Amino acid sequence: MTRRLLPLVVLLSLPAFGVPRDFPFTWSTQTNEAGKSEFEGWLTSRIARTDDFVRFDGRLAWTIGVARTLESQLAVEPETERTDKSTTLDGKLSNLWRWTTWRQGTPFAVGGLGRISLGVDRLELEGRLIADLKIDRFFFALNVSAERSEFWNGRTGVDTRLEESLGVRFALSSTASFGVEGRVKTSWEKRLYRGTAVYVGPTLAFTNPYFWISLGAFAQVAAERGDGDRGATEPQELRDNERFVLRLTVGAITK
Numbered sequence: 001m002t003r004r005l006l007p008l009v010v011l012l013s014l015p016a017f018g019v020p021r022d023f024p025f026t027w028s029t030q031t032n033e034a035g036k037s038e039f040e041g042w043l044t045s046r047i048a049r050t051d052d053f054v055r056f057d058g059r060l061a062w063t064i065g066v067a068r069t070l071e072s073q074l075a076v077e078p079e080t081e082r083t084d085k086s087t088t089l090d091g092k093l094s095n096l097w098r099w100t101t102w103r104q105g106t107p108f109a110v111g112g113l114g115r116i117s118l119g120v121d122r123l124e125l126e127g128r129l130i131a132d133l134k135i136d137r138f139f140f141a142l143n144v145s146a147e148r149s150e151f152w153n154g155r156t157g158v159d160t161r162l163e164e165s166l167g168v169r170f171a172l173s174s175t176a177s178f179g180v181e182g183r184v185k186t187s188w189e190k191r192l193y194r195g196t197a198v199y200v201g202p203t204l205a206f207t208n209p210y211f212w213i214s215l216g217a218f219a220q221v222a223a224e225r226g227d228g229d230r231g232a233t234e235p236q237e238l239r240d241n242e243r244f245v246l247r248l249t250v251g252a253i254t255k
């Protein structure tokens with residue numbers, strides 16, 4: 001039995017060759033090395049924007065290291081949303097670029113991320129600043145992002161979002177970690193304030209030389225309703241945010 005378990009123990013103790021997702025929502029600065037690539041799959045469930053609201057966001061993405069501190073990602077992102085009155089299907093194509101000052105052995109780094117996404121009736125642009133710090137077994141990551149959407153074909157909705165997020169992770173071993181992530185989301189529609197939501201929840205991550213898994217569950221712990229909604233009797237918290245969010249991300253090294 002010991003001989004049979006030995007190869008597995010050796011495999012799990014090896015360092016990861018790819019770049020795992022440290023947190024489900026908060027990005028870190030560590031990019032894939034030039035020529036290295038990986039495949040990612042994301043599934044996000046959003047529950048109770050109203051009592052009957054459920055939404056699932058997916059992402060199938062391929063990421064490649066373009067240079068030592070620069071990577072690019074191409075993604076297909078299907079979306080489905082359901083209420084008691086309707087069910088809608090949507091989606092978009094995205095291209096993301098992430099750069100970093102990260103170097104092997106450097107505890108502190110800063111970087112950035114830019115994303116452009118195109119759907120049937122919308123265009124999204126996102127810019128994100130990233131900073132992270134590693135102290136022994138602890139890892140801290142801070143993000144500040146802004147997103148702008150342009151609509152056509154009669155579509156309307158929230159068109160401006162700001163988000164700040166902080167993730168703290170503790171390495172339980174060379175392959176597993178546990179952490180906490182907090183997020184603050186604020187939104188506007190045609191310059192009309194639509195509200196702010198605060199989320200907090202636990203995260204788990206596992207990685208080995210061939211694949212990685214990251215899971216987070218978040219609850220809305222505070223919220224402010226937007227203009228025009230403060231006197232509403234509906235149980236909804238916000239038009240653009242939900243009470244519970246779950247996200248599972250998996251990745252596999254392809255080169």
